Amino acid sequence: MEFEKLIHMRQSTRKYQDTQITEEQLARIIDAANRAPVGSNLYKDVHLTVVQNQDILLKLCEAAWQRFSKRQNVEEIAGDTIDKNEIKTGAQKPNLFYGAPTVIFVSHRKQDLQPGIEWANVTSVVNQMHLAATDLGLGSVYMWGALESMRMIPELDHTDLLQLPEDFEPLIALALGYPEEPLEERTMKHPQFGVNRI
Numbered sequence: 001m002e003f004e005k006l007i008h009m010r011q012s013t014r015k016y017q018d019t020q021i022t023e024e025q026l027a028r029i030i031d032a033a034n035r036a037p038v039g040s041n042l043y044k045d046v047h048l049t050v051v052q053n054q055d056i057l058l059k060l061c062e063a064a065w066q067r068f069s070k071r072q073n074v075e076e077i078a079g080d081t082i083d084k085n086e087i088k089t090g091a092q093k094p095n096l097f098y099g100a101p102t103v104i105f106v107s108h109r110k111q112d113l114q115p116g117i118e119w120a121n122v123t124s125v126v127n128q129m130h131l132a133a134t135d136l137g138l139g140s141v142y143m144w145g146a147l148e149s150m151r152m153i154p155e156l157d158h159t160d161l162l163q164l165p166e167d168f169e170p171l172i173a174l175a176l177g178y179p180e181e182p183l184e185e186r187t188m189k190h191p192q193f194g195v196n197r198i
């Protein structure tokens with residue numbers, strides 16, 4: 001896909017079909033991940049885990065269910081971005097991965113030599129996969145909430161289910177699959193970021 005079109009098509013998808021993505025699509029997305037820039041060329045510090053098991057994904061939502069059962073927590077996180085009347089808390093147990101048939105977790109080796117570079121690295125990798133998925137006509141969305149909740153509620157941290165190499169921790173993930181509605185180009189209503197020139 002032509003680059004301009006690709007970035008106009010890129011969007012977060014939160015409704016998926018049940019159909020699994022193909023092995024070829026998965027391979028293309030992993031290949032894109034491997035071509036992402038990583039600080040100091042430390043590719044060995046990043047690890048990917050492909051999860052296609054819905055039971056595991058639901059287990060990984062448990063900490064977020066507990067955290068988001070408190071309205072105040074949701075309001076604090078969401079701020080003005082959502083209609084307060086739409087906040088669903090309490091009994092509902094939403095699938096934070098939106099039922100996406102594939103979720104790829106991006107983990108990083110724990111390190112404190114270059115504080116913060118792990119976040120830059122995993123975001124670089126996720127964004128590359130997000131764009132590759134878009135190019136394939138697949139829907140995808142960054143996944144932060146579930147992993148953050150497990151960091152905040154260690155007794156509900158089920159990241160051991162990801163069977164990571166020693167000293168790695170999952171920081172962010174990308175959910176992906178066939179979107180319920182085909183991706184379409186979007187027009188940006190206004191510039192999103194403030195920009196200054198010196």
Ligand SMILES: Cc1cc2nc3c(=O)[nH]c(=O)nc-3n(C[C@H](O)[C@H](O)[C@H](O)COP(=O)(O)O)c2cc1C
Nearest residue numbers: 010011012013014096123141142143144145146172
């Ligand atoms: C670092 C990061 C974390 C995100 N985490 C989540 C998440 O946990 N759940 C979710 O539904 N969307 C998540 N998103 C998607 C954003 O909400 C989305 O990109 C933003 O609202 C803009 O919408 P768009 O991607 O459709 O342009 C995340 C995005 C980024 C960059």
